[in-house]
Amino acid sequence: MEREEIFSKLNEIFEDVLDLEEGANLTDSTTANDIEEWDSLSHIQLIVAIEKAFKIKFTSLEIMKWANVGEMVDSMESKLN
Amino acid sequence: MIVNSLQFFLFFVVVFTIYYLPIYRNTPKFQNLWLFLTSYFFYGFADWRMAPLLLGATIAFYFIGLWLKSEMEKGQTKNASMITTLGVVLGVGVLVYFKYMNFFADSFAQLLKAIGLNVSWTTLNIVLPIGVSFFTFKLISYIIEVHREHIQPSKDFIEFGTYVAFFPTILSGPIDRPNKFIPQLQGVRQFNYDMAADGCRQVLWGMFTKMCIADNLAPFTDRVWANIDGYSSATLILTSFYYSVQLYADFDGYSNMAIGVAKILNLQVERNFNHPFLARNIAEYWRNWHISLTSWLTDYVFAPLNIAFRYMNNLGIILAIVINFVLIGLWHGADWTFAFFGLYHGLLYIPLILSGSFAKKKKLRPNKIGIPNMKDFSYMLVTFLLVSIGLILFRAESFPQAGEYLSSILKCNDMFNASMLEGKRYIWPVILILGLEWLQRDKQHALQFPSNKLFNCAAVRYLVYAVLVSALFIYAGEVQTFIYFQF
Numbered sequence: 001m002e003r004e005e006i007f008s009k010l011n012e013i014f015e016d017v018l019d020l021e022e023g024a025n026l027t028d029s030t031t032a033n034d035i036e037e038w039d040s041l042s043h044i045q046l047i048v049a050i051e052k053a054f055k056i057k058f059t060s061l062e063i064m065k066w067a068n069v070g071e072m073v074d075s076m077e078s079k080l081n
Numbered sequence: 082m083i084v085n086s087l088q089f090f091l092f093f094v095v096v097f098t099i100y101y102l103p104i105y106r107n108t109p110k111f112q113n114l115w116l117f118l119t120s121y122f123f124y125g126f127a128d129w130r131m132a133p134l135l136l137g138a139t140i141a142f143y144f145i146g147l148w149l150k151s152e153m154e155k156g157q158t159k160n161a162s163m164i165t166t167l168g169v170v171l172g173v174g175v176l177v178y179f180k181y182m183n184f185f186a187d188s189f190a191q192l193l194k195a196i197g198l199n200v201s202w203t204t205l206n207i208v209l210p211i212g213v214s215f216f217t218f219k220l221i222s223y224i225i226e227v228h229r230e231h232i233q234p235s236k237d238f239i240e241f242g243t244y245v246a247f248f249p250t251i252l253s254g255p256i257d258r259p260n261k262f263i264p265q266l267q268g269v270r271q272f273n274y275d276m277a278a279d280g281c282r283q284v285l286w287g288m289f290t291k292m293c294i295a296d297n298l299a300p301f302t303d304r305v306w307a308n309i310d311g312y313s314s315a316t317l318i319l320t321s322f323y324y325s326v327q328l329y330a331d332f333d334g335y336s337n338m339a340i341g342v343a344k345i346l347n348l349q350v351e352r353n354f355n356h357p358f359l360a361r362n363i364a365e366y367w368r369n370w371h372i373s374l375t376s377w378l379t380d381y382v383f384a385p386l387n388i389a390f391r392y393m394n395n396l397g398i399i400l401a402i403v404i405n406f407v408l409i410g411l412w413h414g415a416d417w418t419f420a421f422f423g424l425y426h427g428l429l430y431i432p433l434i435l436s437g438s439f440a441k442k443k444k445l446r447p448n449k450i451g452i453p454n455m456k457d458f459s460y461m462l463v464t465f466l467l468v469s470i471g472l473i474l475f476r477a478e479s480f481p482q483a484g485e486y487l488s489s490i491l492k493c494n495d496m497f498n499a500s501m502l503e504g505k506r507y508i509w510p511v512i513l514i515l516g517l518e519w520l521q522r523d524k525q526h527a528l529q530f531p532s533n534k535l536f537n538c539a540a541v542r543y544l545v546y547a548v549l550v551s552a553l554f555i556y557a558g559e560v561q562t563f564i565y566f567q568f
Binding site: 039040041047060063 | 162228229230231379383384385387388389391392397398434437439440441442
């Protein structure tokens with residue numbers, strides 16, 4: 001799956017889970033600090049939604065390592081391709 | 082050698098003078114070595130028998146960090162996980178051995194007694210090394226952060242050792258994180274006037290709240306706790322509020338002194354408090370109370386548990402929170418009262434989790450005349466009340482004593498008899514402190530003055546300093562050790 005395709009699907013998941021009206025506009029450098037609705041509680045809901053939508057499973061260590069959306073997409077890419 | 086003592090002042094003058102000598106222009110090595118040596122002197126002064134333990138643990142974790150990195154570079158992920166586990170077990174092991182062994186032995190003996198077996202081992206007399214709860218947490222976070230690839234392991238032993246033993250924070254925190262502190266040791270620190278001046282103000286404010294507020298409240302609350310039966314219910318309620326403020330003034334005062342001293346050395350350490358009594362629910366309170374401990378547990382206990390339990394929805398979050406808070410309680414000491422103190426707070430989170438609001442951060446919005454609006458204010462009062470009830474468990478030496486305190490309140494003895502209400506004279510200083518918390522809510526400490534006509538006038542600022550310094554001499558209570566030194 002192409003990186004762009006992952007991003008567009010991710011944007012939809014973020015908008016849906018976080019209830020964002022104006023769009024998530026995710027980039028590689030987006031972090032939880034950039035989106036007010038993205039807190040520790042919704043973070044877990046996001047991970048579960050991503051795992052379901054892409055039919056993948058992350059390890060705890062992978063999740064803990066991410067510093068921004070780009071690193072999360074790196075992990076996803078390595079599982080999807 | 083406590084921070085608000087003449088001894089510490091003299092020690093610090095020597096540290097400061099040599100720290101900023103212009104011989105270190107190009108390398109931080111000498112500055113770090115000086116901080117390392119003076120930190121061990123400071124720690125040894127508190128308890129020289131325990132300095133080898135601190136040094137030994139530091140050496141062990143230094144090598145574990147390097148070993149972990151070399152396995153990660155070789156792509157040996159399983160080995161890396163095992164080494165991380167070894168580090169965590171070692172850190173927790175040191176903490177458990179020194180802090181909880183007596184407790185386990187006693188609880189086990191009581192359990193055996195309850196089922197009819199009498200054992201007669203003498204209680205293990207393990208001495209609690211001062212600061213052990215703080216430095217083991219620093220060591221554990223170091224190994225986990227290396228494993229999570231958030232930092233590189235330190236190759237310079239003195240630099241790493243200075244992070245672990247840094248004297249302003251070694252006895253009672255704040256618990257610094259390696260990714261924020263170690264990089265600061267990698268450059269030469271020049272004297273920074275603005276930061277040092279802010280540090281001096283923060284130390285002054287810390288001394289004021291510790292010596293004039295906490296140390297004056299302590300003899301009163303101690304007296305009431307020593308003779309619970311002898312006081313009216315209203316006095317007991319007031320005393321529990323006072324104890325909340327006393328604990329805050331004591332630990333926030335200590336933290337301000339530690340942070341301020343570090344600032345004079347041009348080093349930023351973690352913030353520990355962010356106006357916790359303005360919190361409108363328990364989750365907000367814990368985000369702002371002893372922040373360096375709660376954020377540590379959030380990152381290394383709550384978050385991994387929450388991730389592991391992620392398919393259990395709300396139940397998973399509740400489980401993660403309750404485990405997290407029981408551990409926070411037990412961190413304070415090996416006693417069932419602390420475990421229940423933690424459990425109590427964990428249970429208070431449940432309504433917030435079920436309503437989905439526990440992680441939401443809402444800004445405080447004052448009303449037209451600059452005070453909190455009624456809704457916020459009533460939530461603050463309820464939170465303060467819940468916190469004060471929890472602190473009865475925290476302050477009590479045993480369950481029966483906590484029970485006695487609570488039942489004495491419920492008896493309503495002389496509840497509305499104003500002449501039986503004791504401790505009235507502390508009400509105004511307490512209200513003053515809480516009012517200042519509100520006014521300075523956007524600042525790190527009360528002496529970061531707002532930029533307005535009044536405080537832009539140097540004479541006004543110096544008058545404030547003069548009043549506070551005089552208060553230290555006139556109103557300082559009997560010298561009390563810091564409450565958090567026992568943890």
